[in-house]
Amino acid sequence: MTSHLHALSFDANDPSLVARFWSGLLGWEVSAASDGDPDDGIVLLPNDDTGFRLRFLPTQEKKAVQNQLHFDLTSTSLDDQQQVVARTLELGGRHLDIGQTGEEGHVVLADPEGNEFCVIEPGNKFLADCGFIGALSCDGTQEVGYFWSKALDWPLVWDQDQETAIRSPHGGPKVTWGGPPLNPRHGRTRLRFDLAPPAHGDLRAEVDRLVSLGATRIDTDGNETGGVAMTDPDGNEFRVLAPR
Numbered sequence: 001m002t003s004h005l006h007a008l009s010f011d012a013n014d015p016s017l018v019a020r021f022w023s024g025l026l027g028w029e030v031s032a033a034s035d036g037d038p039d040d041g042i043v044l045l046p047n048d049d050t051g052f053r054l055r056f057l058p059t060q061e062k063k064a065v066q067n068q069l070h071f072d073l074t075s076t077s078l079d080d081q082q083q084v085v086a087r088t089l090e091l092g093g094r095h096l097d098i099g100q101t102g103e104e105g106h107v108v109l110a111d112p113e114g115n116e117f118c119v120i121e122p123g124n125k126f127l128a129d130c131g132f133i134g135a136l137s138c139d140g141t142q143e144v145g146y147f148w149s150k151a152l153d154w155p156l157v158w159d160q161d162q163e164t165a166i167r168s169p170h171g172g173p174k175v176t177w178g179g180p181p182l183n184p185r186h187g188r189t190r191l192r193f194d195l196a197p198p199a200h201g202d203l204r205a206e207v208d209r210l211v212s213l214g215a216t217r218i219d220t221d222g223n224e225t226g227g228v229a230m231t232d233p234d235g236n237e238f239r240v241l242a243p244r
Contacts, residue, residue: 002153003206003240005168006196007043007055008136011188012113015042015056017092021111022054024091025084026132048131051172055194063114065186066098066139068236071117071173072106074127074134084119085109115191126158126174133173135165140177144234147214148175151195151232185235193238194227201243203228210240 012018019042023030031043031053041057075081085107088094092112100108105121120127120134127134138144145164149156154175158165162179197206207217207228214233227241 003195003197005052007053007194009055009192011059011190012056019056049171069138072135135174138177145177189237195240
């Protein structure tokens, strides 16, 4: 069996602040396990079919460039879209200018630390059967879309003009990659996937499988207690957690 997408981890200068924002916007609760070691971060648990949790980890690094991925949130009407925007602003988010013309149907916003996300206009056919989190929209190549399809054993639901998308067979958000040109990078990927092998699975065997698909191991100390850090074919960091 393959690993599953366990969490999307955010690096945050103030994890409590960013977690409160996303908890308020999504309506997700903080996990009781988040009361432990602060280095483990703050965890929000989904109350829908999203299938993965959000994890907020402390960092001293300031956000310098546009993230490699962002949420596309759905709306059911223009009023609903406006309400999501208003709730974002009330929770401490803000409007964001990334060069849009003003003619777009979607609204570009940012959380209190500048992590970008969009509220998509109603009637978007690509996200029609998705929940509030319609997609994780990623900057990436066709190759990396193929990699994650195989890594998670999620089928491709879009593969056209170097753009790809995958989705869990159980539903939830789509994960999309927009193809070239790619945005510039600066330091560590601020939002990252945490994968969890099957219970009592073999961590080394799973790491070897991911390497065979095109991933690269970046851990150098050989300590696998907390999992193994890796990069996908585009150089995005992710972690395979130790089985529990």
